Amino acid sequence: MIRRTILAATLAALALPASAQQTMKIGLILPMTGPSQSTGKQIDAAVKLYIAQHGDTVAGRKIEIILRDDAGVADTTKRLAQELIVRDKVAALAGFGLTPLAMATAPLAAQAKVPMVVMAAATSIITAQNPYIVRTAQVLPQPAAAMAQWAAENGIKSAVTLVTDYGPGLDAETWFTRKLKEGGGEVTASLRVPLASPDFAPFLQRAADAKPQAVFAFVPSGQGAALAKQFAERGLDKSGIRFIATGDVTDDDQLNGMGDVVLGVVNAGPYSAAHPSAVNKAFVSAFTAANPGMRPNFMAVFGYDGMELIYKALTKTEGNTDGTALVEAMKGLSWESPRGPMMIDPETRDVVHNLYIRKVERVDGELYNVEFATIPMMKDPAKAAK
Numbered sequence: 372m373i374r375r376t377i378l379a380a381t382l383a384a385l386a387l388p389a390s391a392q393q394t395m396k397i398g399l400i401l402p403m404t405g406p407s408q409s410t411g412k413q414i415d416a417a418v419k420l421y422i423a424q425h426g427d428t429v430a431g432r433k434i435e436i437i438l439r440d441d442a443g444v445a446d447t448t449k450r451l452a453q454e455l456i457v458r459d460k461v462a463a464l465a466g467f468g469l470t471p472l473a474m475a476t477a478p479l480a481a482q483a484k485v486p487m488v489v490m491a492a493a494t495s496i497i498t499a500q501n502p503y504i505v506r507t508a509q510v511l512p513q514p515a516a517a518m519a520q521w522a523a524e525n526g527i528k529s530a531v532t533l534v535t536d537y538g539p540g541l542d543a544e545t546w547f548t549r550k551l552k553e554g555g556g557e558v559t560a561s562l563r564v565p566l567a568s569p570d571f572a573p574f575l576q577r578a579a580d581a582k583p584q585a586v587f588a589f590v591p592s593g594q595g596a597a598l599a600k601q602f603a604e605r606g607l608d609k610s611g612i613r614f615i616a617t618g619d620v621t622d623d624d625q626l627n628g629m630g631d632v633v634l635g636v637v638n639a640g641p642y643s644a645a646h647p648s649a650v651n652k653a654f655v656s657a658f659t660a661a662n663p664g665m666r667p668n669f670m671a672v673f674g675y676d677g678m679e680l681i682y683k684a685l686t687k688t689e690g691n692t693d694g695t696a697l698v699e700a701m702k703g704l705s706w707e708s709p710r711g712p713m714m715i716d717p718e719t720r721d722v723v724h725n726l727y728i729r730k731v732e733r734v735d736g737e738l739y740n741v742e743f744a745t746i747p748m749m750k751d752p753a754k755a756a757k
Contacts, residue, residue, distance in 0.1 A: 395432040395462045395685065395692050398455030400448055400476070402468040403440035406567075409593040409624050410468040410491050411440070414674030416662045418465075421678035424657065429682050430690035437461065441472060448472040449479065456483045462692040463488060465677055469591065470494040470538040477501045484694040486701070490677040491592075491670055494538030495753040498720045503694055505701045505720045507676040507713075509641050509669070510751040511542040511589065514617040517639040517726040517746050518587060519547045522615060523554020527585045530556065530615075531578045533571075533598075534589040536563035543589035543617060546752055559583055569594060571601045578612070579605055585613040588620050592670055595620035596629050603632040618643070618740060621731055623668035626738045633738065636731045641724045642669040642710040643740040654709035669710075676708050680715065712748065721751050 399418060401411035418436060427434045437459055441448040448467070455461045456479060464480055465488040467473035473492040480487045481501030489497060489506040498504045522530065532547055534540035540563065548558045560581045562574045569590070578586050586607065590598050595616075602614055614633075618640020621633055644655055644666050654675070658667040684700040685692070698720070705714035713724040726749045729740035 393431065393433055394435050395429075396435045396437055396459055397681065398452065398459065398461040398464045399436050399438045399466045400441050400451050400455070400464065400472070401438065401466040402443035402472075403438075405442035405444070407443040407468045407591065407593055409622070409668075410591075410670045411466075413624060413665075413668050413670040414466060414468075414490050416658065416665065417667065417671040417674035418678055420658055420661050421675050423661070425678075425682060429685045430688070432685060432690050432692065441468075443469055443472065445471040445475040449475040452476040452479050456480070456485055461485065462694070463681060463697065465681070466490055466674075467492045470497065473497050473504070474500060477504060480504070486694050486697050488677045488680060490674045492539075493542070495542050495751055496538070503698050505680065505698060505715060506722055507680055508673040508722065509724075510721055510753070511539040511617070512546040512751055512753040513641070513726055513749050514619075514639040515543040515546040515589065516550045516752045517728065517749065518615055518617060518637075519550030519556075520554065520746070521637065521639065521728045521744065522585060522587070523551055523556050527551075527613065527615075528556045529583045530558050530585045530587050531560045531562060531581050531583045532558055532587050533562045533564065533574055533578055535566050535569065535591055535594070537566045539591070540589050542753065547587050550752075564590070566591070569597070571598050572605065575601055575605045575607060579607050579610060583612060585615050588614070588616040590620055592619050592622050592668065593625065595622050596625045599629045599633050599636075608632060613637075618669060618729065621729075621740055623666050623740065624670075626731065626740070627666075629738065633731045634733065637728065638731070638740060639726055639728055640669060640740065641726055642672045643727065643729055643742055644668070645734065645739040645741050646710065646727075647742075648709070648711065650707050651709040667709075672709050676710075676713065679706060679708070680704060714748075716750060719751060719754050721754065723748050723750050725749070
């Protein structure tokens with residue numbers, strides 16, 4: 372009897388790891404509270420939508436999302452990532468709402484050989500921090516270079532850059548300045564606003580005093596409404612100075628609340644809720660039905676595509692969740708996204724996608740970024756230049 376009990380217990384113990392291996396845990400670290408909570412809520416909603424549409428089992432693996440809120444604080448992100456890797460034994464990490472959060476996690480993920488799918492953070496150097504990082508978010512040099520190209524081609528010869536003073540902002544400043552100069556223009560002043568508790572008013576006054584033809588702006592998703600409001604309060608919109616930007620500023624999630632001050636603002640980005648493809652129309656319809664009162668923004672699509680990437684890679688490995696195997700499977704993958712065609716550059720592990728030049732217009736009573744020009748399948752200019 373005792374021998375039979377021991378045998379049963381041994382067989383049960385041996386069965387547990389095999390059963391556990393059937394689940395693929397993904398640690399999703401997002402700023403669900405704090406200044407960047409719009410990013411977190413958009414990505415979380417998109418991840419839930421993707422799983423609802425595609426099921427929670429891939430190649431024999433049940434997908435389990437473990438959501439953690441870092442409130443946009445890098446030390447918290449690092450602690451949560453450590454817990455997810457060591458205690459929860461996740462097969463992948465995802466999310467990362469801001470560059471400092473991704474950078475804080477990179478060494479941990481490299482040591483553990485756990486893939487990091489970056490769904491928001493946009494500084495060019497992120498993917499160089501460890502070989503297990505793959506990005507479905509944009510890279511800031513892309514919209515900055517696209518916007519400068521449009522500006523130079525449309526008679527803008529002098530501009531002031533106004534960017535948030537951290538990685539993506541510096542990328543935006545560098546690549547807008549470089550490409551405008553290549554097109555025969557000049558940046559006459561480069562203004563950098565603190566990331567924490569920004570007050571745009573004094574910087575906008577300096578921009579007005581410089582009397583450029585245009586102000587080119589980048590701020591993180593969620594801060595565009597305050598910038599647009601203060602741009603109007605300072606009278607820059609009536610002084611003949613054009614307001615041009617990356618699409619982060621005219622974020623779909625907040626665009627309707629910005630009001631008429633942003634009508635006519637030309638901006639560059641990889642996704643608009645008004646993108647006219649059938650794939651995007653279906654995505655917007657499903658997203659708004661699942662999240663009443665929300666309109667999907669570019670962060671939502673980056674998160675949705677992050678799940679597409681994971682599902683495709685897991686299918687390709689036939690359920691193998693080894694970190695190295697998953698990252699190798701991700702390289703070179705391509706698909707039709709709500710943003711348009713996209714692929715993962717096999718060399719840089721960064722996204723290659725269309726960049727659209729858009730203008731804010733009123734459509735059926737609502738404000739949208741309406742696309743009017745396309746730069747097809749743009750790589751990260753910062754890496755292409757090396």
